[in-house]
Structure formats: structure tokens, C-alpha cells
Amino acid sequence: MSSANLHSSPERVIAELQAIVGEDKVRCDADTLHSHGRDWTKAWEPAPLAVVFPRSTEHVQAIVKLANAEQLAVVPSGGRTGLSGGAVAANGEVVVSFDYMNQLSDFNAIDRTVRCQAGVITEQLQHFADEQGLYYPVDFASAGSSQIGGNISTNAGGIKVLRWGMTRDWVAGLTVVTGAGDILELNNGLLKNNAGYDLRQLFIGAEGTLGLICEATMQLTRQPKNLTAFVLGVENFDGIMNLFNRFQSEMDLTAFEFFSEQALQKVVEHSKLPRPFESTCPYYALLEFEKLNDETEEQAMALFEACVEEGWVLDGVMSQSLEQLKNLWRLREDISETISRWTPYKNDISTVISKVPNFLSEVENIVNSEYPDFEIIWFGHIGDGNLHLNILKPDSLDKSEFFEQCGKVSLAVFDIVQRFGGSVSAEHGVGLLKKDYLQYSRSPEEIALMRHVKQVFDPNGVMNPGKIFD
Amino acid sequence: MKVLVAVKRVVDYNVKVRPKSDGTDVDLNNVKMAINPFCEIAVEEAVRLKEKGVATEIIAVSIGPKVAQEQIRTALALGADRGILVETEEDVQPLGIAKVLKAVVDKEQPQLVIMGKQAIDGDNNQTGQMLAALTGMAQGTFASEVAVDGDSVAVTREIDGGLQTVKLALPAVVTTDLRLNEPRYASLPNIMKAKKKPLDTLTPDELGIDVTPRVKTLKVEPPAERQAGIKVADVAELVEKLKNEAKVI
Ligand SMILES: Cc1cc2nc3c(=O)[nH]c(=O)nc-3n(C[C@H](O)[C@H](O)[C@H](O)COP(=O)(O)OP(=O)(O)OC[C@H]3O[C@@H](n4cnc5c(N)ncnc54)[C@H](O)[C@@H]3O)c2cc1C
Numbered sequence: 001m002s003s004a005n006l007h008s009s010p011e012r013v014i015a016e017l018q019a020i021v022g023e024d025k026v027r028c029d030a031d032t033l034h035s036h037g038r039d040w041t042k043a044w045e046p047a048p049l050a051v052v053f054p055r056s057t058e059h060v061q062a063i064v065k066l067a068n069a070e071q072l073a074v075v076p077s078g079g080r081t082g083l084s085g086g087a088v089a090a091n092g093e094v095v096v097s098f099d100y101m102n103q104l105s106d107f108n109a110i111d112r113t114v115r116c117q118a119g120v121i122t123e124q125l126q127h128f129a130d131e132q133g134l135y136y137p138v139d140f141a142s143a144g145s146s147q148i149g150g151n152i153s154t155n156a157g158g159i160k161v162l163r164w165g166m167t168r169d170w171v172a173g174l175t176v177v178t179g180a181g182d183i184l185e186l187n188n189g190l191l192k193n194n195a196g197y198d199l200r201q202l203f204i205g206a207e208g209t210l211g212l213i214c215e216a217t218m219q220l221t222r223q224p225k226n227l228t229a230f231v232l233g234v235e236n237f238d239g240i241m242n243l244f245n246r247f248q249s250e251m252d253l254t255a256f257e258f259f260s261e262q263a264l265q266k267v268v269e270h271s272k273l274p275r276p277f278e279s280t281c282p283y284y285a286l287l288e289f290e291k292l293n294d295e296t297e298e299q300a301m302a303l304f305e306a307c308v309e310e311g312w313v314l315d316g317v318m319s320q321s322l323e324q325l326k327n328l329w330r331l332r333e334d335i336s337e338t339i340s341r342w343t344p345y346k347n348d349i350s351t352v353i354s355k356v357p358n359f360l361s362e363v364e365n366i367v368n369s370e371y372p373d374f375e376i377i378w379f380g381h382i383g384d385g386n387l388h389l390n391i392l393k394p395d396s397l398d399k400s401e402f403f404e405q406c407g408k409v410s411l412a413v414f415d416i417v418q419r420f421g422g423s424v425s426a427e428h429g430v431g432l433l434k435k436d437y438l439q440y441s442r443s444p445e446e447i448a449l450m451r452h453v454k455q456v457f458d459p460n461g462v463m464n465p466g467k468i469f470d
Numbered sequence: 471m472k473v474l475v476a477v478k479r480v481v482d483y484n485v486k487v488r489p490k491s492d493g494t495d496v497d498l499n500n501v502k503m504a505i506n507p508f509c510e511i512a513v514e515e516a517v518r519l520k521e522k523g524v525a526t527e528i529i530a531v532s533i534g535p536k537v538a539q540e541q542i543r544t545a546l547a548l549g550a551d552r553g554i555l556v557e558t559e560e561d562v563q564p565l566g567i568a569k570v571l572k573a574v575v576d577k578e579q580p581q582l583v584i585m586g587k588q589a590i591d592g593d594n595n596q597t598g599q600m601l602a603a604l605t606g607m608a609q610g611t612f613a614s615e616v617a618v619d620g621d622s623v624a625v626t627r628e629i630d631g632g633l634q635t636v637k638l639a640l641p642a643v644v645t646t647d648l649r650l651n652e653p654r655y656a657s658l659p660n661i662m663k664a665k666k667k668p669l670d671t672l673t674p675d676e677l678g679i680d681v682t683p684r685v686k687t688l689k690v691e692p693p694a695e696r697q698a699g700i701k702v703a704d705v706a707e708l709v710e711k712l713k714n715e716a717k718v719i
Contacts, residue, residue: 277655304658305662308659316657318658319655320544321502323483
């Protein structure tokens with residue numbers, strides 16, 4: 001669906017949008033169309049008809065009703081940090097941006113919940129929780145820009161999934177406008193609610209294809225105490241997994257991440273951060289735990305010693321202050337931003353944890369043998385079985401040629417993913433980028449049912465058409 | 471050459487402190503504590519001197535409660551050889567600290583004392599200068615470079631609008647500024663080794679020092695909240711507001 005199918009003229013549609021949200025909240029200037037017509041992928045040329053900025057759920061509902069009447073495609077847009085092209089409007093769609101719906105309200109200290117409009121920035125919720133002496137645990141490098149509506153629509157994961165789960169686990173209630181224009185109040189913040197299907201769950205991770213998330217009741221939790229990080233140098237990949245199992249069997253880790261020496265080198269150079277220690281190791285693991293007392297520290301040290309004796313770990317450091325904790329985390333968290341200058345082709349793949357070592361070595365073999373000239377940067381949420389495989393664009397290749405070649409690598413990689421029963425998109429969603437590969441992770445029957453579900457909520461197909469599947 | 475470094479246990483630099491509800495002090499309950507960043511730089515400098523073969527022994531000393539052992543252990547993990555805790559529950563102020571340090575200096579006879587230019591809790595910037603005065607040692611404050619040469623040390627100081635290099639006869643007191651060095655991380659093997667390094671505990675009484683506070687804190691309150699900015703519609707409104715509300719034009 002594109003603006004070519006519109007019932008009325010574009011001018012007329014824009015006037016109707018203005019009648020809903022006000023003249024100054026509909027923008028058609030080149031800058032806004034460009035900035036709000038795409039996400040972090042930047043692979044598609046943005047070309048929306050207009051960008052609208054609703055300020056209430058009622059505005060959103062009126063926009064969706066108009067879209068149905070006019071055969072107008074709607075692209076929901078959050079913080080535009082998505083990595084799958086979910087928030088891309090390249091075909092004359094109207095972009096619905098939640099930038100002006102960014103209020104927090106109704107904090108409840110007993111339920112530990114707070115209402116968020118969809119445009120609340122992830123970090124804003126984290127800070128709000130902190131001020132109440134509580135914690136919102138979903139976190140990742142783009143938290144300063146991404147929005148709660150976008151996080152819910154991608155079921156964002158991040159660096160604390162191991163202990164606190166995905167965004168899904170923190171959504172206690174949703175207010176949505178469906179593709180048909182109905183307002184639904186889903187789950188009302190209840191912890192227990194087995195009265196029929198939980199429709200809330202369908203909207204989580206739907207990438208804006210079923211409707212728009214307008215408000216959410218988010219769950220908060222107690223603050224972790226004295227978070228402390230180890231960065232360990234590791235000889236090989238098996239070492240990482242062995243060390244993970246050993247620590248997990250005795251401690252509740254709050255995070256377990258890994259990155260390669262190439263990744264570290266680039267970050268150290270780019271961010272001017274000190275290396276964790278002088279020796280270089282092929283891989284590094286970052287693990288984090290709550291240091292409750294001397295006992296926890298001793299336990300962690302004993303585990304470290306045991307891992308050194310086994311030959312899995314070569315060296316390591318422990319954060320002694322929040323500043324050091326932050327800087328050690330940056331070694332991992334700055335990778336995405338650092339490598340963006342090489343227009344990386346990103347794969348976000350997962351398997352069950354027990355299969356990770358074999359999975360990784362097969363993927364590595366394929367990539368190394370088929371594409372020896374490409375530089376590969378490995379990192380990821382290894383404690384969740386989630387690997388980020390980043391292929392850097394050699395300066396000599398142009399963008400389209402590079403992406404085409406990577407597309408071929410992906411087929412080989414996804415073959416392996418399929419054999420391992422893994423996912424072609426662990427946490428970034430499908431959007432435009434992964435839709436050709438959905439069948440590697442989902443059966444034809446599943447995909448057919450997904451289409452039916454979409455049909456139910458969005459009978460005229462106005463919601464984010466062309467995303468996840470055509 | 472023996473080097474003495476002073477380390478202080480303070481509220482972690484990244485913690486947003488809040489005053490207690492009765493306004494008597496900041497609330498330190500369940501707050502992350504760490505080694506004062508300037509002291510960390512002092513430890514690093516001492517360790518570098520040892521790595522260069524200039525320093526032969528590094529003694530880390532802290533004055534504070536029993537838990538300040540943690541910060542001494544950090545210094546030991548970074549490369550100090552032994553630690554001294556002068557244990558007291560009293561809120562010891564710069565003059566008291568300087569007197570205790572003088573007693574330790576008398577006992578240990580270091581050639582160089584390296585300490586932070588200030589601690590980030592009280593921001594006093596007094597202790598190093600007081601210690602130099604009490605001991606009669608030379609002082610080089612706000613150091614961004616330290617070069618020991620025989621029986622003297624050249625200290626490059628960060629002063630308003632530039633740098634000044636002073637040459638001091640040893641023994642001397644040097645206080646560190648931020649740009650002196652970038653402290654390393656404590657490695658896990660060294661943290662383990664540090665547990666076996668000697669750590670002696672003394673009290674101010676044993677050293678014959680009275681550390682009773684001389685300055686009384688009257689009240690602690692948070693700074694006024696910043697008002698959110700507003701958008702003005704046009705230049706005319708801006709000028710109007712600057713004239714009549716802000717009264718700056
Ligand atoms: C440096 C960097 C690091 C990252 N690290 C991680 C990570 O560790 N883990 C992780 O999971 N992701 C990560 N991401 C990806 C991204 O930040 C997440 O997917 C995030 O949840 C996207 O939120 P957003 O608000 O930017 O959404 P957008 O990019 O604006 O949109 C994402 C999708 O949600 C839809 N959408 C947005 N708002 C709404 C709404 N209100 N209603 C309905 N649909 C909506 C859009 O149409 C689109 O399909 C990272 C990205 C970057 C740039």
C-alpha cells in the first residue's frame with residue numbers, strides 16, 4: 001500500500017491529519033520526512049507522505065480511522081534506533097511519531113508500576129525508577145534514544161536479560177489502538193489474569209503491524225545492590241561457555257556478555273578507554289553480579305581461581321567503583337556505535353545455550369571460508385545464547401555490492417540457524433531486513449497463522465505494511 | 471625510596487547524594503563507597519615510581535572506620551606493599567588527618583608522600599598543605615607530572631592559565647591533580663595477592679593525636695532545583711522576558 005492508493009488527494013489527507021492533531025503537529029518538511037522516515041538501519045531511502053505527532057490516544061485513534069477510510073498506510077515510529085527497518089517509511093506512508101507523548105504518570109509504590117505514554121524514552125523510565133528507589137532493568141546502548149513504545153513493539157532485550165528477562169516481562173498493561181481503530185485496555189496491570197487469551201502478548205514484539213501502542217503500565221523492581229563487574233580474558237570460545245556454566249551454577253549473575261579482541265581494539269581506539277589489562281586475549285567475557293558482602297566477593301574470586309586453574313581464563317579485573325563499572329561496561333556497550341562507521345551488516349542470531357559452542361564454530365567456519373576478506377566482529381549476549389555477528393564493509397566495496405554479498409553469507413548462516421533450531425532474529429525483530437528469512441525460524445503453518453492474526457486486528461492492512469512479511 | 475600514599479574512603483563519585491531528612495549530614499546509608507579518585511591517582515603514581523625502580527616500598531595509609539580496609543586493600547591490589555589503617559569512628563577533619571599523617575611520617579620516615587589534592591566528599595584541599603607545614607617538608611601541589619631525580623623531585627603543577635614546574639628537595643609532599651595519570655584496574659590475581667599483604671591497624675590514641683572535630687556542620691541541604699526552560703514564540707517575547715523577568719537588559 002502506498003500513497004498511490006489514497007482515496008483522496010495527498011493535500012486533502014494532510015488537511016484531515018491537521019484537523020486531528022493541529023496544524024503544527026503535521027510536518028512535511030524535507031528534514032523531518034528524512035529523520036522520521038527511517039530507523040538506525042539507514043539502508044532504505046525514507047519517503048513518507050507526512051509525519052504526525054499525536055498527543056493523546058484519541059488522536060492516535062482518529063489517525064487510524066482516517067487511515068482506514070483513506071487507504072493510508074501507517075508507520076509507527078519510536079526512537080528510531082531499531083535495527084531491522086521496522087520504522088522505515090519508504091512508500092508515501094504517514095509516520096506516527098510518539099515524540100510528544102512522553103509523560104509518566106500514576107506511579108504506584110505498592111504495585112511498583114508506572115504508566116508510560118509510548119514516547120517515554122527508555123532512560124527516562126530508568127531514571128524515574130531510580131528516583132523512587134526502584135529499578136527498571138531493561139537496558140542497552142540505545143536506551144538514551146529508544147522509546148518504551150518501540151521497546152515493547154520489538155520486545156527489546158539487551159544486557160540484563162539473563163537475570164531480568166526481556167521487555168515482555170515488564171509490561172503489566174497496555175493501551176493500544178488496533179489497526180481497525182479500536183481502543184483496547186489490555187491486562188490493567190494485573191499480575192494474575194487467566195481470563196481468556198492474553199492479547200497484550202500479541203502486541204509485544206508485533207513491530208507495529210497489529211496496531212499502535214499508546215500507553216503502557218510498566219513494572220518496576222527493587223534496585224540491585226552494589227553491582228560489580230569482572231572482565232575476563234579467555235583463550236577460546238569453549239572457555240567462555242565453561243566459565244559461564246561454572247559461575248551460573250553457583251551465583252546469580254546479572255549479566256554475561258562477550259566480545260572479541262577485534263571488537264575491543266576498535267572500542268579502545270575510538271572511545272579512548274583504557275584496556276582492562278595489558279595482555280591481549282582472543283575473547284573477553286564481561287560478567288556482573290551483586291556484591292552483597294565479603295562472602296559474595298570471596299565466592300566470585302574462588303570461582304575465578306578455579307577457572308584459571310582449568311585454563312579457561314587467562315587474566316581478569318574487577319570494578320572497584322561505579323566509574324570503573326561504567327567504563328568496563330563501555331568496552332562492550334560502545335561496540336555498536338564504534339563499528340557503525342564501517343556500515344556493518346548485522347546478524348542477531350540465537351540458539352539454546354547448550355548448543356552455542358557448536359553453533360558458533362560452524363558459523364565461524366562458513367564465514368571464514370566463504371568470505372576470508374571480510375572483517376568479522378563478534379559480540380553478544382552470550383549468557384542468553386544470543387550472538388551478534390557483524391560483518392564490516394571493506395572501504396573498497398560500495399554499499400549495495402557489500403549488502404548483496406552479505407545477503408549470500410546470511411543464507412549460509414541461516415541454514416545453520418535452522419539446523420540448530422535457532423532464531424534469525426533474537427531481539428531486533430524482523431522489519432524489512434529479515435523478512436526474507438523468516439521461514440528459517442518459523443514454519444509455514446506458523447507464518448500463515450501470523451497472517452490471520454494480522455487480518456483480525458488490521459483488516460484493511462493499514463498498519464506498517466510490508467514489515468515482518470509481505 | 472619509601473613512598474607513603476594516603477587513601478580516603480568516600481562516597482562513590484557516581485552516586486547522587488541526598489541530604490538526610492533532618493539536614494544534619496548527607497545520607498550514607500546503603501550508599502556505594504569507593505577510594506577517592508585523587509587518591510587512586512596517587513596510588514597509581516607511586517606504583518609507576520616503583521615500576522621505574524625509583525620507589526622501593528609503597529605504604530598505603532587510611533584514616534577512618536574499620537571498613538576503610540577495603541580501600542587499603544584496593545591500593546594493595548594496585549601495587550602498594552603494605553597498609554596502615556588508623557581506625558576511628560570520628561569524622562576527622564583536614565587538620566586532624568594531617569596530624570595523624572605526620573605521626574605516621576615520623577614513624578615510617580618516607581622520602582615522598584603522595585596524596586590527592588582533595589577528597590571529593592569535603593572538597594577541602596587542605597590536608598597536603600597542612601601536612602607539609604607540620605612536617606616541614608617541601609610541597610608540590612596539583613601535580614600533573616612528577617619526576618624524581620636523585621634527592622629532589624620536579625613537580626609540574628596545574629595553575630591558573632598554565633603550568634608551573636617546581637623542584638623540591640626530598641622528603642616532600644606531592645598532591646595529585648586529575649591529569650597526572652590514568653589509574654589501572656585492579657587485576658583479579660593482584661586482588662587475591664593483596665589479601666595476603668600486611669595491614670596494620672593503629673588508633674589516633676596510640677599515636678597520641680586528638681582528632682576531635684573543630685568545625686561544626688550547621689546544616690546540609692540540596693541545591694535549589696533548576697527550573698525547566700521554556701520556549702518563547704519570537705524575538706519580541708524573548709526581549710520582553712529578558713527585560714522584565716530576568717532583568718538583564
Ligand atoms: C547502539 C544500539 C544498540 C542496541 N542494542 C540493543 C540490544 O542490546 N537489545 C535490543 O533488543 N535492541 C537493541 N538495539 C535495537 C533498538 O534499540 C531496539 O529495537 C529498541 O527497542 C527500538 O526502540 P525505538 O523506540 O527506537 O523503536 P523504532 O526503531 O522507532 O521502532 C521499532 C519498531 O517498533 C515500531 N513502533 C515504535 N513505536 C511504536 C508504538 N508506539 N506502537 C507500535 N509500534 C511501534 C516501529 O514501527 C518499528 O517496527 C540497539 C540499537 C542500537 C542503535
